[in-house]
Structure formats: C-alpha cells, structure tokens
Amino acid sequence: MPAPNQSERDLWNAAPGRLWADRQGLLDRLQSNVLARLMDAARPAPGEAVLDIGCGAGATTLAAARAVGPGAASSASTSPNRSPPAPARRSPAPRTPE
Secondary structure, three states: OOOOOHHHHHHHOOHHHHHHHHOHHHHHHHOHHHHHHHHHHHOOOOOOOEEEEOOOOOHHHHHHHHHHOOOOEEEEOOOOOOOOOOHHHOOOOOOOOO
C-alpha cells in the first residue's frame, strides 16, 4: 500500500514542482493580490506563531514571518523543490542591540 499522499509527493517532486520553483518569481507576482487579501484577513501579529502547510514557493510563509517576527513562521511542503523557502528569498532578521 502506498504511503499517504504519495501521488502528491511524486507529482510535486517531478516536473511540475521544478517548474513551480523555477517560475516562483512570476507566480508570486501573479498571486500577490491573493496574498495581500490573505494577510489582511488573517492579520498575523507579533508574538503569534504561523504554520504554512502546502507553502508553495514560500511567499505566504515569508509574509507571515515579516508580520509575526523572527522564528515564528514555519512552512511544510511535500516537495523539496519548495520547502522551506530558499535562504536567498529570506530577508535578514532584524537585530536588536545588545
């Protein structure tokens, strides 16, 4: 018996997942209005924790992280092509003076 969600893993770890990852910038721009509406509706706030399941290329996770603060947003995906968001996409966490 196949593992749960194996067909989804197979799909997203093949050509569709690589295509999504390769075109992440375009997809982020095309879906930016949806992301803005989601963030307006969810209203993530500093101190909250966010888990983005099925994170795609990570735009939602990164937007949530900016809202809640460093280390409080996590993502999960069936595809190593897309989870976690690539370090190059992350902005450095704000540093507090010691």
